[in-house]
Amino acid sequence: MSPQYPDTAPALVVDNLRKTYSNGVEALKGISLTVQPGDFFALLGPNGAGKSTLIGILSSLVNSTSGDARVFGVSVNRQRSAAMRLIGLVPQEINFNQFEKPFDICVNEAGFYGIPRKIAAERAEKYLNELRLWDKAQMQARTLSGGMKRRLMIARAMMNEPKLLILDEPTAGVDIEIRRSMWQFVSGINAAGTTVILTTHYLEEAESLCRNIAIIDHGAIIKNTSMKRLLATLDVETFVLDVAAMPGELPTLPNVTLRRRDEHTLEAEMARSHDLNSLFATLSTHGIMVTSMRNKTNRLEELFVRLVEHGRQELDHHGVERAA
């Protein structure tokens, strides 16, 4: 059945969603967020922050305690089947029958969405090919490598050609080459119009791919903005400089803190507004030749750690106040 949804509706509206598990753990504390159609949206947070619970609710694997989520205007609570037709899910854990063949896994998945077998077979061939798994299509899935299994889950999620693709840490434990090929594929899907929501612990992935971001911690959204705006708030950056030779005494510069890591490595912590030319000029004057340079940490990682730590300090502070 072709899904009916308003063209103007956001890809996802999460409205005051709460989840308290039967053991009393409050995983989501009334979160709200909106994802626009065509967006590549990062949902980040430390382990246990509530990301997987939120994804579980969106994919109907977890029942919410209150609130609702609407996918292209279709309520997950009230119109579950219609909402599920719009979603493709790549879960964190491998969740296919490992004794089945990749081709059958994909074709059966399409069947569950009511897609006739002939069309399903064509799509399985298309997506297994695009994810470089076609030569493994008739092998038992358990014989695939970890990276192949992850790609198979992406191929499977594409079988209903979803409007909203949710990727829950899809590259965990995958080598860099496969990770890049996966992102190439997902970027292509996004460019073709599919809205993508991504959770990952590789923050450089989120920084390079996503246009908007929400950071979730302790079941609450602590930041929800565009990637550009978030990165602009980063006021200090630390660079690692590989140097050919280093004098005994390091030069001093205003607004720059220089630290010696070892005989051939320096760290320079500086305000983002500070220009790099004056740093290089000063180092050159002191006979320090820089051979290469890189960011100490990814910019988003820097912000992420700060935001989460800040959130925890706030929480501790309030906790102390309440206890007092």
Added chain:
Amino acid sequence: MSNAAANLVALNTLIRREIVRIVRIWTQTLIPPAITMTLYFVIFGKLIGSRIGSIEGGFSYMQYIVPGLVMMSIITNSYGNISSSFFGAKFSRAVEEMLVSPMPNWVILAGYVAGAVVRGLVVGILVLLIALFFTDLHVLHPLITFASVLLGATIFSLAGFVNAVYAKKFDDIALVPTFILTPLTYLGGVFYSVNMLGEPWQAISRANPILYMVNAFRYGVLGISDVHVGWAFVVMIGFVIALSVVALQLLKRGVGLRS
């Protein structure tokens, strides 16, 4: 595509997947019951049965136990198929493929039940074919025979599904067959007529649902039964309805499946 057509495709997919599973592991699904029942025919039917002579209605003991043994293999295989297949899907988390799909709960239930019924029927036919090596059999009432097989397989498929929903480990799906299903089957008139029992055992036996399935099937094949065939069908249909309601409720509430 309409909702009904989409559901039909989903149902076909599930049934097909279950049948492929049965065939893929045929050494576990089809061969063991055939061997077990052959042993029953040899030991109980041939060796011991030849000393018993005719048991009821002028039928030899072998002829008498064949319908019971066929029904017993149908019941245990339907139950075993669905409980291991659905629990296996839960254990490997492959069940999530179905739970996140638009498939309604009744399609999931019907797909698994149909797969289990197919295994029950295939095993039943195999056992019946083996029985023909030991004795002559003529099906007296084909419609009653087929209906009783279908209902018996459906009842125990549904029961196996409920068991799998509640099961948390593989031991849990072995407990019910060992401690409930097997005793009920042996006490359900497979090897003897309940009329041979004194009271209160006869009355107690009539509370055993398997008694009605075995006797309905025996009536279909041989034309004899310890219970009224009409009642047997009422009991079986009642169980199908009750277990379907329970299974659908469990799926709706997401017991053991959704958090």
